[in-house]
Amino acid sequence: MKFLNPARFLVLFTPLCSFMISGMLNADEKAKQTFRTALIYDDVFLEHDTGPGFPEHPDRLRRLTKHLKENEISKRLMWVKPDEKIDPLPWIHEMHDKKYVAELKRACEAGEKRMHDSGDTPISKSTYEAATRAVAGALTAVDLVMEKKVTNAFAALRPPGHHAMPDRAKGFCFFGNAAIAARYAQKHHKLKRVMVVDWDVHHGDGTQEMFLEDPSVFFFSVHQYPLYPGPSGSPDIKGKGAGEGFNLNVPLQAGSGDAAVIKAFENDLAREFRKFKPELLIISAGFDAHKDDPLGALGWSSEVYAKLTEIARGLCREQGHERIVSLLEGGYSEGGITEGVRRHVEALEVAAE
Numbered sequence: 001m002k003f004l005n006p007a008r009f010l011v012l013f014t015p016l017c018s019f020m021i022s023g024m025l026n027a028d029e030k031a032k033q034t035f036r037t038a039l040i041y042d043d044v045f046l047e048h049d050t051g052p053g054f055p056e057h058p059d060r061l062r063r064l065t066k067h068l069k070e071n072e073i074s075k076r077l078m079w080v081k082p083d084e085k086i087d088p089l090p091w092i093h094e095m096h097d098k099k100y101v102a103e104l105k106r107a108c109e110a111g112e113k114r115m116h117d118s119g120d121t122p123i124s125k126s127t128y129e130a131a132t133r134a135v136a137g138a139l140t141a142v143d144l145v146m147e148k149k150v151t152n153a154f155a156a157l158r159p160p161g162h163h164a165m166p167d168r169a170k171g172f173c174f175f176g177n178a179a180i181a182a183r184y185a186q187k188h189h190k191l192k193r194v195m196v197v198d199w200d201v202h203h204g205d206g207t208q209e210m211f212l213e214d215p216s217v218f219f220f221s222v223h224q225y226p227l228y229p230g231p232s233g234s235p236d237i238k239g240k241g242a243g244e245g246f247n248l249n250v251p252l253q254a255g256s257g258d259a260a261v262i263k264a265f266e267n268d269l270a271r272e273f274r275k276f277k278p279e280l281l282i283i284s285a286g287f288d289a290h291k292d293d294p295l296g297a298l299g300w301s302s303e304v305y306a307k308l309t310e311i312a313r314g315l316c317r318e319q320g321h322e323r324i325v326s327l328l329e330g331g332y333s334e335g336g337i338t339e340g341v342r343r344h345v346e347a348l349e350v351a352a353e
């Protein structure tokens with residue numbers, strides 16, 4: 001009898017074995033092997049207590065996570081908490097004055113109720129912790145994508161970040177989650193060009209301020225205009241000094257609906273994206289342009305969040321990658337924070353064409 005060559009035996013046996021093993025795995029275990037999208041969330045984000053009647057409240061995240069878990073998509077997501085090993089403080093200091101960061105910590109610990117005497121930045125004992133963990137969540141999302149553990153990631157975090165200024169809290173925001181994530185991707189993961197796309201109904205004035213003179217981070221924003229925070233969202237603001245040409249504001253009229261933003265993405269974003277060739281896309285994903293939102297009036301459908309996601313993914317694919325880190329900003333309606341977010345996350349998770 002002729003003995004089977006061991007090498008040949010392995011060639012025959014290994015695929016048979018892996019077929020048998022894969023046949024034995026249940027659907028959940030199979031899904032674990034092929035996660036495309038991470039969902040970063042931590043209950044600590046609920047601890048930032050803004051008081052009764054305030055639009056940016058913990059129930060936003062309770063509704064969001066409940067809705068996702070009631071839907072099929074939940075099983076296809078890699079649910080993760082912010083990485084405990086990440087110390088967010090040095091990265092917060094990259095974009096914010098140390099004095100302001102220390103003052104926020106002190107005010108929270110002292111039990112004060114608001115920052116800078118401003119009614120739009122209420123704080124509680126746990127606000128500092130929630131805000132630093134939100135930054136850690138954004139950095140975890142960057143790590144997971146850069147280390148290819150997933151294709152892309154969505155971080156369901158609060159407090160939001162895009163109005164936060166280098167030296168102060170503003171508009172429900174304390175630390176610039178998207179801006180800090182962009183700088184982290186550059187300094188920790190050695191990327192040269194990062195783009196931040198902000199589709200919150202409000203202009204991301206904090207993010208714009210942080211990168212106004214920086215040609216290595218392109219800031220692109222679509223927003224209702226005029227609206228809070230005011231003139232920062234003007235299309236005339238295109239960057240300063242070395243950053244000239246690396247900032248684009250596309251103002252949208254109240255009631256302009258899905259068609260206007262899709263056009264802005266297909267024309268303005270596509271043009272700038274192809275010129276800039278970002279190695280990572282960070283989305284400041286607000287859902288307050290949704291038709292149900294009490295603060296915005298752009299009238300977008302839930303479906304448009306899937307469409308915008310598809311356009312963004314397509315632009316990344318042209319650059320040979322699909323690295324997207326999406327961070328929750330605003331969104332104050334049930335429809336926006338549940339269906340809008342779900343359509344966005346489903347469009348992130350779906351297999352590439």
Ligand SMILES: [Zn+2]
Nearest residue numbers: 200202288330
């Ligand atoms: Zn907003």
